[in-house]
Amino acid sequence: xxxxxxxxxxxxxxxxxxxxxxxxxxxxxxxxxxxxxxxxxxxxxxxxxxxxxxxxxxxxxxxxxxxxxxxxxxxxxxxxxxxxxxxxxxxxxxxxxxxxxxxxxxxxxxxx
Numbered sequence: 001x002x003x004x005x006x007x008x009x010x011x012x013x014x015x016x017x018x019x020x021x022x023x024x025x026x027x028x029x030x031x032x033x034x035x036x037x038x039x040x041x042x043x044x045x046x047x048x049x050x051x052x053x054x055x056x057x058x059x060x061x062x063x064x065x066x067x068x069x070x071x072x073x074x075x076x077x078x079x080x081x082x083x084x085x086x087x088x089x090x091x092x093x094x095x096x097x098x099x100x101x102x103x104x105x106x107x108x109x110x111x112x
Contacts, residue, residue, distance in 0.1 A: 019110040026109020027102050028052045031091075034098040038090035040067050041083040057091075 013019075032052040039047045039059075046067060050059045059068070066072045070088030078088060087093055095102075106112070 014112055019112065021110075023106040023110025023112060024055045027106040028055050028057065030105035031094065031098070031102050032057045034101060035090050035094040038086055038093045040081045040086040040090075 029052050032050070035057065036047055039050075041047055046059060046061045046064055049061045049064075050057060052058075067078065068088060068090070070078045072078055081087055
Protein backbone atom coordinates (compact mmCIF):
# COMPACT_ATOMS: atom_id res chain seq x y z
CA UNK A 1 0.00 0.00 0.00
CA UNK A 2 1.23 3.47 -0.88
CA UNK A 3 0.05 6.81 0.61
CA UNK A 4 0.81 10.32 -0.59
CA UNK A 5 0.28 13.36 1.59
CA UNK A 6 -0.04 16.72 -0.15
CA UNK A 7 0.35 19.87 1.93
CA UNK A 8 -1.54 22.55 0.04
CA UNK A 9 -1.74 25.12 2.84
CA UNK A 10 0.61 27.53 1.03
CA UNK A 11 -1.38 27.15 -2.18
CA UNK A 12 -4.63 27.89 -0.34
CA UNK A 13 -3.02 30.98 1.15
CA UNK A 14 -1.77 32.20 -2.26
CA UNK A 15 -5.16 31.62 -3.86
CA UNK A 16 -7.15 33.22 -1.07
CA UNK A 17 -10.12 35.44 -1.85
CA UNK A 18 -8.19 38.45 -0.60
CA UNK A 19 -5.28 37.83 -2.99
CA UNK A 20 -7.58 37.14 -5.94
CA UNK A 21 -9.50 40.37 -5.24
CA UNK A 22 -6.25 42.33 -5.00
CA UNK A 23 -5.17 40.88 -8.33
CA UNK A 24 -8.50 41.76 -9.95
CA UNK A 25 -8.26 45.30 -8.58
CA UNK A 26 -4.79 45.73 -10.07
CA UNK A 27 -5.85 44.20 -13.39
CA UNK A 28 -8.93 46.45 -13.64
CA UNK A 29 -6.93 49.60 -12.96
CA UNK A 30 -4.21 48.60 -15.44
CA UNK A 31 -6.83 47.86 -18.11
CA UNK A 32 -8.51 51.22 -17.46
CA UNK A 33 -5.24 53.07 -17.90
CA UNK A 34 -4.29 51.12 -21.02
CA UNK A 35 -7.71 51.58 -22.68
CA UNK A 36 -7.65 55.34 -22.21
CA UNK A 37 -5.62 56.09 -25.34
CA UNK A 38 -8.07 54.14 -27.54
CA UNK A 39 -11.21 55.87 -26.20
CA UNK A 40 -12.54 58.49 -28.65
CA UNK A 41 -11.50 61.97 -27.60
CA UNK A 42 -13.06 64.95 -29.21
CA UNK A 43 -12.97 67.10 -26.09
CA UNK A 44 -11.87 64.46 -23.60
CA UNK A 45 -15.09 64.14 -21.62
CA UNK A 46 -15.60 60.46 -22.39
CA UNK A 47 -12.14 59.63 -21.08
CA UNK A 48 -12.45 61.89 -18.05
CA UNK A 49 -15.90 60.64 -17.09
CA UNK A 50 -14.82 57.09 -16.42
CA UNK A 51 -13.74 55.15 -13.38
CA UNK A 52 -12.69 51.68 -12.29
CA UNK A 53 -14.57 50.22 -9.34
CA UNK A 54 -15.54 46.72 -8.19
CA UNK A 55 -13.68 45.08 -11.08
CA UNK A 56 -15.61 47.15 -13.65
CA UNK A 57 -14.70 50.07 -15.83
CA UNK A 58 -17.58 52.50 -16.23
CA UNK A 59 -17.96 55.36 -18.72
CA UNK A 60 -20.71 57.72 -17.54
CA UNK A 61 -20.96 60.19 -20.43
CA UNK A 62 -24.44 59.96 -22.02
CA UNK A 63 -22.96 59.06 -25.40
CA UNK A 64 -20.50 56.44 -24.09
CA UNK A 65 -22.59 53.45 -25.17
CA UNK A 66 -23.00 54.77 -28.72
CA UNK A 67 -19.27 55.43 -29.05
CA UNK A 68 -18.40 52.04 -27.57
CA UNK A 69 -20.79 50.12 -29.82
CA UNK A 70 -20.10 52.33 -32.86
CA UNK A 71 -23.78 52.90 -33.51
CA UNK A 72 -25.77 56.09 -32.97
CA UNK A 73 -29.54 56.50 -32.77
CA UNK A 74 -31.46 53.94 -34.79
CA UNK A 75 -28.51 52.01 -36.09
CA UNK A 76 -26.44 54.71 -37.80
CA UNK A 77 -22.78 53.73 -37.68
CA UNK A 78 -20.19 56.10 -36.29
CA UNK A 79 -18.07 56.85 -39.33
CA UNK A 80 -15.36 59.11 -38.02
CA UNK A 81 -13.37 58.90 -34.82
CA UNK A 82 -11.61 62.26 -34.82
CA UNK A 83 -8.59 61.30 -32.72
CA UNK A 84 -6.12 58.98 -34.49
CA UNK A 85 -5.86 55.54 -32.89
CA UNK A 86 -9.29 55.68 -31.25
CA UNK A 87 -12.06 53.30 -32.16
CA UNK A 88 -15.25 51.59 -31.08
CA UNK A 89 -14.72 48.60 -28.79
CA UNK A 90 -11.56 50.15 -27.39
CA UNK A 91 -11.51 47.32 -24.86
CA UNK A 92 -10.77 44.77 -27.58
CA UNK A 93 -8.09 46.94 -29.16
CA UNK A 94 -6.39 47.44 -25.80
CA UNK A 95 -6.73 43.75 -24.94
CA UNK A 96 -4.97 42.75 -28.13
CA UNK A 97 -2.06 45.03 -27.35
CA UNK A 98 -1.86 44.91 -23.54
CA UNK A 99 -3.11 41.48 -22.40
CA UNK A 100 0.34 40.55 -21.06
CA UNK A 101 0.43 43.76 -18.99
CA UNK A 102 -3.00 42.91 -17.57
CA UNK A 103 -1.92 39.38 -16.74
CA UNK A 104 1.21 40.69 -15.00
CA UNK A 105 -0.83 43.28 -13.07
CA UNK A 106 -3.10 40.50 -11.79
CA UNK A 107 -0.18 38.31 -10.76
CA UNK A 108 1.76 41.11 -9.09
CA UNK A 109 -1.29 42.73 -7.49
CA UNK A 110 -2.45 39.44 -6.04
CA UNK A 111 0.97 38.41 -4.85
CA UNK A 112 0.72 35.32 -6.99
